[in-house]
Amino acid sequence: MNMNKIQELWVNVVRGWFLKEKAPSSKFGITRRGAIKILAFWSGIFATAMAVPKASWGFTKNKTAASLKQGHIPKWGMVIDLEQCTGCGGCVMACAQENNIPFARHGSEYEGTQILWMNLINNPDPFPLPCMQCEDPPCVKVCPVGATSINGEGLVVQNYGRCIGCRYCMEACPYSVKFFNWDEPEWPGSLKELLNPSVSTRPKGVVEKCTFCEQRIRAYREECEISQTTMKDEKLQRLTACAATCPTRAITFGDLNDPESEVSKLSESPRAMKLLKELGTKPKVTYLTKQGSVKP
Amino acid sequence: MNCVLPKKIGKFSRHWLILSLILLIPIGNGVFAYLIQLHEGLISAGMRTIGIGGAAWGLNICYYIYFAGLTFGGITTAALARLLNIEELKPITRLAELLAVFSLFMAAPCLLSDLGRPIDGALFFPQYGEARSPFFGTFTMAAIGYFFVSLVYLWLAGREDAYHCSQANLPFKWFYKLWAFGYRGTQEESECHHKVSFWLAFIIVPLLVTATSSLGVVFGIQVGRPGWFDALQAPEFVVLAGISGVGALIFLSVILRALLYAEDDPYKDAISQKSLRWLSNLLWILILIYLYFMVVDLLTSVYTSEKIEKIVTTETIFGVYSHIFWTMIGLFVLSFLILFIQFVLKHYKTALMAAAGFMVNIAAVLKRFLIVIPSQTYGTYLPYIHGHYSPTWGEYSIVTAAFAAELLLFLIFLKIFPIIPLKITGTRPSSPIKPWGKTLRTALFAGTLSFGITLAVLGFLASARIGIKPYMDPIVPWSPVIFIIGVMLSLYSPAIYEISHFT
Structure with missing residues (x-):
């Protein structure tokens, strides 16, 4: 039902129930029948609102028509195969370009200010480190203003407009994958024109982090809605910028709630391990490795 | 019914003016540093990202906890004096209340200057504050609760004195009348005040302990930060707050006493050796409790097989922070020995008590630095490079400005209101x-x-x-x-x- 029809219906309801019946007025300016109708109308609205699951009221962020139609809420996850990873740093570069991450600047005062949504740690073999998108994220619990939250699909997202820059989430994150804009981000010369319009740039004084390329998920979902198709796992596997760029296909993205997806199968592999799982954060990034090769 | 007012009240001497102007210099410097920080961002501070070589919290947070601790120490001493009817402490209750109010005034800028977006912080927290965040307790209970309790206490306890000041030939009569708020110095009012003070103290002491614990919880429940995650954080915070508060109170009382003696004030003997003795005995007991907590804590960390926890503790005791650690321990032990030996010998020296009060405050600041920093620079579970943190000129300037502002507030108060409760003689009028x-x-x-x-x-x-x-x-x-x-x-x-x- 489009907006015009809703408007038309509303006008008719108002005309019929308020204006017409108001004429043969009682002392309150409304007839008993009219009052019953109004009561019935609002009771209907209330009952409908109660009957519809709260999840679809619109408060739950990013629950789209497509996912609701299928009755399926995805749980986005990632698998990183460390045996495949060559440490080329392609994922780091792709992530920076996709997500408008400002360039690291030279000078001692800029040391320790780099922003790396996808980090590459050598231990001694390299392992890529995005946000773990925990199911029980410590960063969300500590945020005093709700700037860090979990959306309807389980993604830990950052509301830059809400962030007050207290950096408590950075302290709480055991993976240290949250980054603060210590100063105003800058892009040299014409590089500013190459910024990704789908991703907002962040001002100084706010915390930011990897979002599993939420903008790409959104764009693909919209594409599927337009073409009336469902989201395909083959496409999802390489949807994020890091996964799309990885030359050895070491990074796989997908829906952990879909048992047939590649990411679900890989995360069940005997080589699968979760980083610092003993802390109870329930990370949604799984590493595939030989036992004991990652020693945090 | 009559009373004697302090000698220099309402009289602004040249020395006073010069001292106040001198204090304005560090305050101006702090404001300038903060404006630079607002303009450039927190890059002007020494803090950096955890995991890539820095610590995300620094000196401002250390001093926020320190000032909040002074508030706790001040108001709890004032409340205990009334709750347990400790006559020795009554002359310094106003000083304790002032220490509480002014310290909280200074804690607020320390916290705000640590925010990346302070204006948004001031706007969004009142709108969207999350109760599950430990900061909720800090912002509400510690900041507002402390401040309001201290203010209510200061106001109620000062009404009688304000009434007498309003009757005397002093400037700012409107101020005294406003403070007195209808008080007429009757017997009934005085009795009512004592009753209210007792019950208010009875309620606020546990409330204050809860609020200070909430500060400890900010650190203590962070499972991802070895060195912080500790059930003892909350009680340790309470005891350390008590130590710094009582220490500051001894130091300020001695200075105030010296000042009153220099001016030959009628109240020069009001702060007696007895008052200072009482406080110094309380202080060595608190130090002993804190040292016990610290030993238990360190033993657990060193004995544990948990690798990162051990690294943080080892770096603190024997590594890059060892000079701070051993200085802190030395100051605590020295202060304890000074006070304890005086207690055993029953021979008290005012200067030594003041020195101990000052030293425990230095130790408390160092301890707060050791609580906040090493866990960020060395307490990362993943194999990141170790971090480094050294405060910048801007951070030092803001903190120095806070101290100077607190001193200035004390100086101003000293001239406009009796800092020692007035001695009232004669019979009070009765109005049932x-x-x-x-x-x-x-x-x-x-x-x-x-x-x-x-x-x-x-x-x-x-x-x-x-x-x-x-x-x-x-x-x-x-x-x-x-x-x-x-x-x-x-x-x-x-x-x-x-x-x-x-x-």
């Missing part, structure tokens, strides 16, 4: 309260208290997102403000009881 007045007073008190508690509970529940998804905004807008107003009204209800004197 009317029978209907008693009922009305009880009703007003009960009404304010119940309304306050209701608001506090509702505000807290809404801030805790009860009944909705945790990531939604509270169903009642500005629910943290409702909670704060509720807490304030509840704490204000005894004041309502006291000022509702219908004769």
Whole structure:
């Protein structure tokens, strides 16, 4: 039902129930029948609102028509195969370009200010480190203003407009994958024109982090809605910028709630391990490795 | 009924003016440093990202905890003096209340200057504050609760003196009348004040312990930060706050005494050796308790097989922070020995007590640095490079400005209000309260208290997102403000009881 029809219906309801019946007025300016109708109308609205699951009221962020139609809420996850990873740093570069991450600047005062949504740690073999998108994220619990939250699909997202820059989430994150804009981000010369319009740039004084390329998920979902198709796992596997760029296909993205997806199968592999799982954060990034090769 | 006013009240000497102007220099420097920080961002501070070589919290947070600790120490001493009717402490209760109020004034800029977006912080927290965040307790209970309790206490306890000042030939008569708020110095009013003070103290002591614990919880419940995650953080914070507060109170009392002696003030003997002795004995007991906590804590960390926990502790005791650690330990032990030996020998030296009070404050600042920093620079579970943190000129300037501002506030107060409660002699006039007045007073008190508690509970529940998804905004807008107003009204209800004197 489009907006015009809703408007038309509303006008008719108002005309019929308020204006017409108001004429043969009682002392309150409304007839008993009219009052019953109004009561019935609002009771209907209330009952409908109660009957519809709260999840679809619109408060739950990013629950789209497509996912609701299928009755399926995805749980986005990632698998990183460390045996495949060559440490080329392609994922780091792709992530920076996709997500408008400002360039690291030279000078001692800029040391320790780099922003790396996808980090590459050598231990001694390299392992890529995005946000773990925990199911029980410590960063969300500590945020005093709700700037860090979990959306309807389980993604830990950052509301830059809400962030007050207290950096408590950075302290709480055991993976240290949250980054603060210590100063105003800058892009040299014409590089500013190459910024990704789908991703907002962040001002100084706010915390930011990897979002599993939420903008790409959104764009693909919209594409599927337009073409009336469902989201395909083959496409999802390489949807994020890091996964799309990885030359050895070491990074796989997908829906952990879909048992047939590649990411679900890989995360069940005997080589699968979760980083610092003993802390109870329930990370949604799984590493595939030989036992004991990652020693945090 | 008459009383003697302090000699120099209402008289601004040249020395006073010069000292005040000198204090304005570091304050101006701090404001300038903060403006630079606002313009450039926190890059002008020494803090950096954890995991890539830095610590995200630094000196400002250390001093925020320190100032909040002074507040706790100050107001708890004042409350205990009334609760346990400790005569020795009564002359310094106002000093303790002032220490509480002024320190909290200084804690606020330390916290705000640590925010990346301070204006948004001031706007968004009252609107969307999350009760599950440990910062909620810090911002509401510690900041507002402390401040309001201290202010109510200071106001109520000062009404009688304000009344007498308003009767004397002093400038700022309007100020004294406003403070006295209808007080007429009657027997009934005085009795009512003592009753209210006792019950207010009875309520606020556990409340203050809770609020200080909430500061410890900010660190203590972070499972991802070895060195912080510790059940002892909250009680340690309470004891350390007590140490710094009592230490500062001894130091300030000695300075004030010297000042009153220099001016040959009629109140020069008001702060007696007895008062200082009482405080110094309390201080060595607190130091002993804290050293016990610290030993237990360190033993657990060193003995554990948990690798990162051990690294943090080893770096603190033997590594890059060892000079700070051993200085802190040395100062605590030295202060303890000074005070304990005096206690054993029953021979007290004022200068030594002041030195111990000063030293424990230095030690408390160093300890706060050791609580906040090493866990960020060395306490990362993943194999990141170790971090480094050294405060910049800007951070030092802001903190120095806070100290200077606190001193300036003390100086101003010294000239406009009796800092030692006045000695009142003679009989008080009697004006018994009317029978209907008693009922009305009880009703007003009960009404304010119940309304306050209701608001506090509702505000807290809404801030805790009860009944909705945790990531939604509270169903009642500005629910943290409702909670704060509720807490304030509840704490204000005894004041309502006291000022509702219908004769």
